[in-house]
Amino acid sequence: MSRFSVVNWLLVLGVVLLAAVPLLVIGSDTEFAGADGMAVERIDESDYQPWFAPLFEPAPETASGLFALQAAIGGGVLGYFFGVARTRRRNAPPAVPPPADPPA
Amino acid sequence: MHIAEGYLPPLHAVAWTVVAAPFVVHGARAVVRQVQEEPETRLLLGAAGAFTFVLSALKLPSVTGSSSHPTGTGLGAILFRPPVMALLGTIVLTFQALLLAHGGITTLGANAFSMAVVGPWVAYGVYTLARRLGGGLSVAVFLAAALADLSTYCTTAVQLALAHPDATTGVPGALVEFGAIFAVTQIPLAVSEGLLTVLVVRLLTRVSPAELARLGIRPARQEA
Numbered sequence: 520m521s522r523f524s525v526v527n528w529l530l531v532l533g534v535v536l537l538a539a540v541p542l543l544v545i546g547s548d549t550e551f552a553g554a555d556g557m558a559v560e561r562i563d564e565s566d567y568q569p570w571f572a573p574l575f576e577p578a579p580e581t582a583s584g585l586f587a588l589q590a591a592i593g594g595g596v597l598g599y600f601f602g603v604a605r606t607r608r609r610n611a612p613p614a615v616p617p618p619a620d621p622p623a
Numbered sequence: 624m625h626i627a628e629g630y631l632p633p634l635h636a637v638a639w640t641v642v643a644a645p646f647v648v649h650g651a652r653a654v655v656r657q658v659q660e661e662p663e664t665r666l667l668l669g670a671a672g673a674f675t676f677v678l679s680a681l682k683l684p685s686v687t688g689s690s691s692h693p694t695g696t697g698l699g700a701i702l703f704r705p706p707v708m709a710l711l712g713t714i715v716l717t718f719q720a721l722l723l724a725h726g727g728i729t730t731l732g733a734n735a736f737s738m739a740v741v742g743p744w745v746a747y748g749v750y751t752l753a754r755r756l757g758g759g760l761s762v763a764v765f766l767a768a769a770l771a772d773l774s775t776y777c778t779t780a781v782q783l784a785l786a787h788p789d790a791t792t793g794v795p796g797a798l799v800e801f802g803a804i805f806a807v808t809q810i811p812l813a814v815s816e817g818l819l820t821v822l823v824v825r826l827l828t829r830v831s832p833a834e835l836a837r838l839g840i841r842p843a844r845q846e847a
Contacts, residue, residue, distance in 0.1 A: 523829070530822040537815045541684045549688040554776075555625045555725070557689060557804045562630055562787050569629030573724035585723050586680050593676030600670035604830035 624694070624737050624779040624805065625719065628727025635786045640732025643713075646740045650709030657703060664703075667827075667834050671699030672711040674823060679715055679738075683815065685808040693816035694775050697768030698823055700743035701750045702838050712739025737778035746771035760842050764824045769817030776805040 520528075541551075577585055631639070658665055678695030685691060699708040713735045719725040726734050746767040753763035780801035789796035827835055828842050835841070 523825070527822055527825060530818045530825075533818045534815045537811050537818075538683045541686045541688070541811070545686070545688050551684045551688060551690045553682060554689050554691040554804050554808045555627065558779075558783055558801060559627050559630060561800060561804065562783070565787060565790065567630075567632075567787060569627070570633065571629035571727065571729045573628045573720075573727060575721065576724040577722070582723055582725075586682075589680040589718065589723075590677050593673040593678075593680065596673035597670055597677065600666050600673070601826065601830060603666060604827075604834075608830055 624691075624734065624776050625716075625726035626730040626733050626779060626783065628720070628724065629729055630727075631730050631733055631782070631786050633729075635782070636729045636732065638732075639730075639736055639782065643709075643732040643736040643740060646706070646709040647713050647735060650706040650711075650713070650739070653704070653706035654710050657707060661837065664834055664838065667831065667838075668699075668703060668707070671702055671707075672714070674698050674820075675708070675711055675715050676718075678816065678819070679719070683812055685811050687808045689804070689808050691776070691805070691808050691812055693812050693819070694738050694742055694772050695816065695820075696738060696742040696775070697746035697764075697771035697816065698820050700746040700771065701764060701767055701820075701824075702835075702840065705740070705743035705747045708743035709735070709739045712743070733782050734779075737775045737782065741778045742771040742775040745774040760824065760828070760840070761821050765817040765821050768820035769813040772813040772816040773806065773809055776809040777802070780805045 654668070657668060675695035675698075678693040680692070682690045682692045694712070696708045696712050699711055713731070716726055716731055716734050716738060720727050720731055720734075749770050750763045750767035753766050754760075758766075780798060783801045784794050784798035787797055788794040789800065792799075824840070827840075832842075
């Protein structure tokens with residue numbers, strides 16, 4: 520594997536570890552509640568009354584599906600971009616030499 | 624960083640909307656200009672928007688025992704300058720406010736200011752400074768993306784502290800509380816976002832070096 524690929528996989532590994540370590544270290548008895556929701560709870564402790572409610576609020580199951588849809592659309596567009604860019608580069612006449620690995 | 628619907632008093636909601644609106648309008652013009660003047664970068668522009676779309680949907684656990692999500696605005700700000708991200712970030716926030724009840728219409732101005740204005744400008748400033756100081760592309764991109772992420776959440780904490788000062792300790796006390804909720808949770812996530820953005824930029828230097836060069840992003844340390 521080239522140095523380029525090794526560094527890329529290490530970056531992926533770093534992101535996975537940063538997400539996995541809290542789950543493993545802190546343990547399963549933590550809820551990992553969303554920070555946005557914690558802010559709402561903190562405000563609810565005062566006598567503040569929200570003056571506007573969401574126009575449309577999906578059920579929790581639907582919401583998780585919509586979040587997945589959001590990620591899927593974004594991932595799809597990103598994948599399409601890299602596919603097109605890679606193909607273009609492959610089909611292009613080799614006018615410029617491929618660049619060396621960028622400094623890490 | 625999504626302030627929930629109705630959780631900013633009307634005066635604050637209006638004020639943040641007034642502050643954010645010019646950036647978003649200017650951003651819309653910047654997107655149109657970018658597409659007209661450099662149509663070959665259209666696809667890359669879409670990819671930068673898609674990156675924000677994905678990252679802001681991913682809620683990740685943090686060492687504080689709570690979850691939050693990255694913002695993904697650093698990449699587009701580095702590639703296309705911050706105004707473009709003012710529009711793209713606001714589109715993402717609008718999608719989430721209308722379809723997911725995540726954030727809200729009354730808080731869209733405040734949320735757009737933190738995620739689509741402050742984050743991108745911090746990213747651009749940090750990137751430019753790091754490159755001027757002789758930093759490599761990866762180092763500059765990492766710092767820019769991570770600090771954009773973190774500054775967005777710090778902005779949210781300030782916005783909430785101003786709107787909901789603590790009964791006894793006032794705005795500073797509230798800032799400490801909201802800062803603990805948002806900023807501390809966000810530190811590992813900001814590192815994640817930095818790493819992911821470096822990964823994407825590295826891949827971009829491979830698949831579309833010509834577009835990057837046109838946008839002024841150069842892998843080598845010398846200034847263009």
